[in-house]
Amino acid sequence: MRAMKVRRKHLEIAAAVAGALAALAAGGAAAQDIKVEVTGSNIRRVEGEGALPVQVITREEINKTGATNAMELLQFVSANNSAGNVSLGNLIGSETFGNQTASLRGLGGSSTLVLVNGHRLGTFAGGISGTEGVNLSAIPFSAIERVEVLKDGASAIYGSDAIGGVINFIMRQDFKGAEATAFYGTPTRGGGGGDQWEIGATLGLGDLGKDRYNVFFSANYQEQQSLDQNKREFSKTSYLPDIGLNTTSGQSFPGFISTGGIGNPSYPDCGPSIPLGGRCRFDPSRIDGVQSLPQTKQTNVFGSARFQMTPDWQAYLTGMYARQETNVVIQPVPISDQIPTTFTATGASDILLPPTSPFYPHDAAIAAGVDGQPLNVRYRCVECGNRAWTDTNEAWQAVAGMKGSAWNWDFDGSINYSENTTKERPTAGIPLYSRILPLLNSGIVNLFGPNTPEVSQMVRDTAFTDEAFHAKLYGYGFDLKGSGEIYTLPAGPLALALGTQLFKSNLTQNPALQLQNGDASHYGGNLQPIDHSRTQWALFSELNVPILKTLEGNVAVRYDHYSDFGSTTNPKVSARWQPMRELLLRGSWGTGFLAPSLYQLWNPATPGLSQAGVSDPLRCLDPNAPEAANNPDCNTQYTVTFGGDPNLKPERSRQTTLGFVFEPVNGTSLGVDWFNMDLKDLVSNGIPIATILSPTLGAQYASYVTRAANCPPSEFVPNAPCPITAIDQRFVNLGETKITGLDIDARYRSPAMPWGRITATLNGTYYIKYDVEQPDGSFAGFVSNNYAAVATGVTPRWKHYATLTWAYGPWAATVAQTFQSSYIDVLLDPDGNTRRVSSMSLWDLQGSYSGFKNWNLTVGVKNLFDTNPPLTNQNLTFQAGYDPSYYDPRARFIYARVTYDWK
Numbered sequence: 001m002r003a004m005k006v007r008r009k010h011l012e013i014a015a016a017v018a019g020a021l022a023a024l025a026a027g028g029a030a031a032q033d034i035k036v037e038v039t040g041s042n043i044r045r046v047e048g049e050g051a052l053p054v055q056v057i058t059r060e061e062i063n064k065t066g067a068t069n070a071m072e073l074l075q076f077v078s079a080n081n082s083a084g085n086v087s088l089g090n091l092i093g094s095e096t097f098g099n100q101t102a103s104l105r106g107l108g109g110s111s112t113l114v115l116v117n118g119h120r121l122g123t124f125a126g127g128i129s130g131t132e133g134v135n136l137s138a139i140p141f142s143a144i145e146r147v148e149v150l151k152d153g154a155s156a157i158y159g160s161d162a163i164g165g166v167i168n169f170i171m172r173q174d175f176k177g178a179e180a181t182a183f184y185g186t187p188t189r190g191g192g193g194g195d196q197w198e199i200g201a202t203l204g205l206g207d208l209g210k211d212r213y214n215v216f217f218s219a220n221y222q223e224q225q226s227l228d229q230n231k232r233e234f235s236k237t238s239y240l241p242d243i244g245l246n247t248t249s250g251q252s253f254p255g256f257i258s259t260g261g262i263g264n265p266s267y268p269d270c271g272p273s274i275p276l277g278g279r280c281r282f283d284p285s286r287i288d289g290v291q292s293l294p295q296t297k298q299t300n301v302f303g304s305a306r307f308q309m310t311p312d313w314q315a316y317l318t319g320m321y322a323r324q325e326t327n328v329v330i331q332p333v334p335i336s337d338q339i340p341t342t343f344t345a346t347g348a349s350d351i352l353l354p355p356t357s358p359f360y361p362h363d364a365a366i367a368a369g370v371d372g373q374p375l376n377v378r379y380r381c382v383e384c385g386n387r388a389w390t391d392t393n394e395a396w397q398a399v400a401g402m403k404g405s406a407w408n409w410d411f412d413g414s415i416n417y418s419e420n421t422t423k424e425r426p427t428a429g430i431p432l433y434s435r436i437l438p439l440l441n442s443g444i445v446n447l448f449g450p451n452t453p454e455v456s457q458m459v460r461d462t463a464f465t466d467e468a469f470h471a472k473l474y475g476y477g478f479d480l481k482g483s484g485e486i487y488t489l490p491a492g493p494l495a496l497a498l499g500t501q502l503f504k505s506n507l508t509q510n511p512a513l514q515l516q517n518g519d520a521s522h523y524g525g526n527l528q529p530i531d532h533s534r535t536q537w538a539l540f541s542e543l544n545v546p547i548l549k550t551l552e553g554n555v556a557v558r559y560d561h562y563s564d565f566g567s568t569t570n571p572k573v574s575a576r577w578q579p580m581r582e583l584l585l586r587g588s589w590g591t592g593f594l595a596p597s598l599y600q601l602w603n604p605a606t607p608g609l610s611q612a613g614v615s616d617p618l619r620c621l622d623p624n625a626p627e628a629a630n631n632p633d634c635n636t637q638y639t640v641t642f643g644g645d646p647n648l649k650p651e652r653s654r655q656t657t658l659g660f661v662f663e664p665v666n667g668t669s670l671g672v673d674w675f676n677m678d679l680k681d682l683v684s685n686g687i688p689i690a691t692i693l694s695p696t697l698g699a700q701y702a703s704y705v706t707r708a709a710n711c712p713p714s715e716f717v718p719n720a721p722c723p724i725t726a727i728d729q730r731f732v733n734l735g736e737t738k739i740t741g742l743d744i745d746a747r748y749r750s751p752a753m754p755w756g757r758i759t760a761t762l763n764g765t766y767y768i769k770y771d772v773e774q775p776d777g778s779f780a781g782f783v784s785n786n787y788a789a790v791a792t793g794v795t796p797r798w799k800h801y802a803t804l805t806w807a808y809g810p811w812a813a814t815v816a817q818t819f820q821s822s823y824i825d826v827l828l829d830p831d832g833n834t835r836r837v838s839s840m841s842l843w844d845l846q847g848s849y850s851g852f853k854n855w856n857l858t859v860g861v862k863n864l865f866d867t868n869p870p871l872t873n874q875n876l877t878f879q880a881g882y883d884p885s886y887y888d889p890r891a892r893f894i895y896a897r898v899t900y901d902w903k
Contacts, residue, residue: 109133
């Protein structure tokens with residue numbers, strides 16, 4: 001195959017993946033064989049298309065996407081599911097602490113190994129909701145040369161925990177000169193918010209070949225302005241009865257009196273709540289300031305230095321620093337007997353309005369036969385203001401090492417240190433129970449209408465604004481590996497790689513005293529400190545065997561020892577066969593082992609609160625019926641129990657890939673890879689509540705539900721069991737998961753013509769099967785089925801990213817499409833049937849001009865046709881009406897980028 005040897009200028013791309021395709025498109029053959037490092041192998045070799053399926057995204061392709069950070073870029077990788085990831089919109093909540101994670105194959109951040117220049121990054125320090133893995137905001141985006149996505153996992157190469165796959169961010173090297181970049185973008189829809197801007201600078205000094213050194217430095221700063229939910233038609237309400245969406249809350253303002261069934265004394269005057277079913281219900285999406293996107297500020301700095309000590313040996317040093325500040329605003333805090341807290345004797349934040357209060361509704365109480373009794377009020381503390389807090393995440397990493405050649409072997413040894421810290425500080429709207437409950441129970445606060453400025457200030461003075469949470473995860477270790485040719489076979493050299501790794505990590509989480517004792521509202525319960533560490537070391541080897549001139553095999557094995565989980569050995573075998581120049585056949589098989597994280601093991605059990613809009617199927621037969629409005633078991637929130645489990649088992653996997661790359665003519669290629677994954681004991685942050693409380697599946701999950709021991713009969717459902725008092729959401733091993741699918745990569749590049757050159761690409765993933773074992777041993781299909789989801793997000797049957805680029809001299813233009821197929825919604829429709837969320841097709845357009853000396857000008861439009869998201873009744877996020885894991889609520893977004901370079 002002509003592309004198996006390529007020109008020097010294309011070699012780095014070819015070495016990773018699709019190099020055969022890129023070189024053919026460029027129309028060249030190799031002038032010289034050069035050994036390079038290949039993602040998925042520890043052996044340096046002359047390499048084109050390899051035995052493992054690797055997607056490469058070059059710097060040029062990154063620029064064409066219009067992405068400004070790593071999280072946004074990975075939305076264009078079809079193997080990165082929205083299921084299990086955390087995008088910018090997912091940060092609107094109380095438990096992510098600003099973490100943004102990738103999720104190859106939908107397995108979550110902890111199963112996706114993220115590297116920078118082949119070295120591991122430290123993982124996120126705050127893991128309250130299991131959003132673990134590497135925080136993508138730590139990646140120095142402006143310094144990226146290319147991204148390599150190894151899709152089959154690489155447990156024997158990089159680590160036994162690379163179950164979902166590997167994402168390797170390769171930084172720029174040998175850069176000389178300086179470069180400055182400015183970016184600005186804004187949505188075209190009215191209402192304000194959602195603007196984004198960025199500035200960056202890059203500097204490179206020294207020629208490694210001439211000067212024996214090269215120093216590279218890159219700094220970048222960007223801001224994303226917040227966007228409110230009520231600024232978009234598709235997200236301005238949490239009540240869409242036509243599709244079965246009702247995530248409104250019974251904790252309303254004006255307050256709801258449950259004693260004697262009084263209800264809302266001011267009904268039907270419910271503002272800012274809405275009248276619904278004979279009572280007032282709080283709709284958070286309508287409230288000013290409640291966000292779809294948070295405000296974020298991000299700083300990234302990356303530096304590297306290389307010194308060629310001798311012709312054969314080089315010393316290197318890399319360092320990176322990232323700081324991400326996320327300012328989140330959501331609806332006012334609920335306070336009532338349905339909101340759990342460990343701070344009070346009752347286990348709830350009860351409000352009992354005394355008869356002496358000037359706001360006591362005597363007429364309504366007389367009619368209900370309860371006059372003179374304290375009245376239980378379920379209250380949305382609008383007087384407290386919207387809840388707001390700031391998450392600050394910082395990440396450091398330093399790697400120092402030497403690499404070179406001796407005795408016909410290539411060596412690379414390094415030491416590394418990484419540190420990640422997470423801090424959260426409330427800024428408004430989060431009262432302390434010790435301050436606000438006595439005030440609300442005194443009767444001087446009007447729970448049903450406006451208050452005097454003096455009383456309003458008294459309520460706001462109960463707010464907690466000290467640092468609430470501080471976590472740190474640091475680690476250090478060393479890597480040493482070597483590879484060389486040990487014997488010459490008739491078909492070529494037999495190459496061997498050997499290596500070892502040692503790493504120690506330590507996690508500390510220190511909640512404020514107010515969180516430890518459950519005094520701080522909003523957090524749902526008491527968070528406890530954690531201080532645990534883990535040491536792990538590994539030995540690994542790899543043997544590359546040329547069987548025939550056209551057939552090559554690779555065998556690798558890795559031994560890992562964990563201080564808390566013992567030892568594991570994981571092999572990997574792969575082969576590539578090139579029977580003709582135009583065709584390459586390849587395949588691989590391997591196993592993986594992922595120990596539960598320190599947080600998943602040791603986080604103490606903590607009470608919390610479920611999402612809104614869930615119903616007890618045994619005490620609420622029809623949540624859409626008129627009488628459901630007064631049924632406390634319908635469309636409500638329940639106490640849940642979060643926490644770790646020291647008895648969790650490690651995750652284990654078996655992965656197989658088979659595929660081919662076909663290049664029938666110069667510049668045209670098609671790659672197809674079949675993948676099969678069998679995973680056991682996947683760790684999840686609890687079975688989804690929508691699944692536990694499903695009318696059709698609920699009986700299977702009875703063990704996850706705790707009910708009151710004694711209760712009066714339900715007035716809505718005869719012979720109903722007692723009400724739910726808690727739902728278990730602690731980390732759990734899910735059993736077996738079976739995943740099968742196809743990755744498709746198609747590329748075309750035309751010859752140079754008088755009118756320019758056309759390049760077309762398509763990268764897509766088709767899931768044949770994604771089945772998750774249920775407690776009764778049966779399997780629930782997860783493909784295109786959010787109803788059976790094990791994590792927020794969707795695994796569509798088909799997802800692709802396609803581009804068409806025209807280039808002519810200094811001019812270039814790209815049109816791109818992101819597409820995903822339809823899927824079954826989270827909740828049933830009003831008639832009790834499954835509901836399908838429609839497919840989504842978004843188009844982007846970008847143009848650039850580089851005809852001015854040293855200048856590059858780019859303008860673009862994301863979501864060119866201003867397409868709304870598919871409507872969904874999902875209740876797994878704080879946003880309503882759409883799914884923030886895959887749709888950008890800014891909608892159509894125009895941007896411009898200006899780059900000036902000195903070389």
